[in-house]
Amino acid sequence: MAENFRLRVHMDEHGLQQSVLADRVNDGLRSAGHKGTVGDRTVRNWLTGKTRWPHQRQRDALTAVFGCTPSCLGFHPPGAPEPPQEDTDVIRRRFCTATVGTAATAVPLIAARPAVGTSDVIRLRNGMDALTALDQSKGGHVALERAALSGAAEAVGLQGKAASQTIRQRLFSIAANYTATAAWSCIDARQLDRAQTHLNEALRLAGMAQDPMAQMRVWNSTAILAHQRGEYGEGVAAAQAAQATVITRRDPLFSSLAHARTAIGHAQQGERQSAIRSLGYAEESLSKTQDQPRPGWVAFYGPAELHALAAIVRELLGEPAEAEAASHRALSALPKEYRRNRAMATAHLALAQLHQGDAEQACGSTEDAFHLMSGSELPGRLRVLLGDFYRDLLTLAPSTHIAREWADRYRNEWSTREHGNR
Known part of the structure; x- marks a missing residue:
């Protein structure tokens, strides 16, 4: 030899x-x-x-x-x-x-080959933070999706330059997060097939990056997408996959978010005891959270968002009074700059009020949701939620004056925002 x-x-x-x-x-x-x-x-x-x-x-x-x-x-x-x-x-x-x-x-x-280093990583991460801020303000839309995919393509393209293994993994992580941002934009805009395509790619990139935080983010979004598709078993499985990532064992904030997603999945399946138990785990984990540096995409999550998710759980379980109380707690704590999140919580509040028989107050709450998104397109998720409200309003109070008045306003708003989507 x-x-x-x-x-x-x-x-x-x-x-x-x-x-x-x-x-x-x-x-x-x-x-x-x-x-x-x-x-x-x-x-x-x-x-x-x-x-x-x-x-x-x-x-x-x-x-x-x-x-x-x-x-x-x-x-x-x-x-x-x-x-x-x-x-x-x-x-x-x-x-x-x-x-x-x-x-x-x-x-x-x-x-x-020209080298790529930490400065490139920082620059790309700063661009991702800017897209996160845009999402928090306007919600998901085509321009956001395209910008995110452009960032992912640049991060992957830099793999062709000389770099250390650490830098390469960071670039894959950034590409995974940019792609997850594109997926989230599609989820918020209710472009479900495109969202699934982006999530598949984001999970592949997160695997190559060996980044448990990016993997957790993808599973979290997968659970939301399954909720939209009505694939409730898959939603629970995705939330449990998020629970199983390394980052949820290290950081109770991520553990809390994963348990909250699991609670929604159980509630969709009518499993009240499991849903309430998961909510309890989410609250317990959140109480153990400490201030520490975290990526911008998870900045939305905290006590206010947990209240908002709890309202959805209670709504799905047929407990509108508890859902209304949770929505009020969410709105009292949600930052004003989170316009889309506040509009979503307000729409859930309106549904809870409607399901308790107070159509006039519920219609007034939806007016607040429209006002919160004034000047911007209505994200697809919000449009669908308002459509659910309209349907239930016509079912529960079809002949009331307030219902007819709101229907005229709703159709007008829908037409105006629909035109803006083009």
């Missing part, structure tokens, strides 16, 4: 230890959509000659790292004649001469 001097010389020239080369090859594998399975032992087998012809995907990654063919690195396929082994100093001198004075041997690719 002959030692692979050619590979060793190339590693020396690049200053690569076995573990570092393994990391570089794994980076290349992941960027091509494969698992990074190369370790010190793999590289040692290459050097000792035990492995004379690595797998195709490993050969491709080695070519990207060193900028030369596998045969130049001392590898040869089974059955092919083994290249003559030369003295190490001869190989080194030839390599140095070629890289300095000729174009016949390629310059190492890693050295030639």
Whole structure:
């Protein structure tokens, strides 16, 4: 078994230890959509000659790292004649001469590629925070989705530059979060098929980033999407997947959010005891939360949002008085800049009031929801919720003056905002 001097010389020239080369090859594998399975032992087998012809995907990654063919690195396929082994100093001198004075041997690719680093990561993260603020104000819309997908494409595109493994994982994490933002925009706009496509991609990117926080975010949005689709069992499963991520065990705020999503799923299935129990877990976890740095997308969640989610649970369980009380608590605590969230909570308040027989007060509450979103398109989720209110209003109070008055106003608002959506 002959030692692979050619590979060793190339590693020396690049200053690569076995573990570092393994990391570089794994980076290349992941960027091509494969698992990074190369370790010190793999590289040692290459050097000792035990492995004379690595797998195709490993050969491709080695070519990207060193900028030369596998045969130049001392590898040869089974059955092919083994290249003559030369003295190490001869190989080194030839390599140095070629890289300095000729174009016949390629310059190492890693050295030639422009580098990407922490400043690029920070810039892309700042762009993501800006989109989060836009969502909190206006809700989901096409421009937000497109901007998020553009950010994801840029983060993935930077994988083509030289970077450490840590930077590459951060870029995948950023791409996952941008894609999750696009998915959320579609969820809020009720573009359900596009949302599912984006969530699938976001989960793939989060896996390559090995980022449990991004994974939790995707499962959280998947639970919401399942709620919209009426796929209640899948909603519970997605919320439980969110509970199982590493970040929920580390940070009680994420644990609380995952339990709240689970509560909604149970309530949709009519499982009152399980829903109330999950709400209790959510409240308990939230009480243990401490101030610490967290990504901007989860800034919406806290006591106010938990009250809003509790109102939905109570509404689904047929407990309108409890739903109304929870909605009032949510609105008293929700920041004013969260216009969309406040409008959603107000619409749920109106439903709770209507289901208690107070049509006049309920119609007045929906006026507040329209007012909160004045000057902006109505997000799809809010439009559907107001449509549910309209349907129940015509069912529960079809002949009242206030119902006819509100129906005229609702149709007018719908037409105006629908035109704006175009």
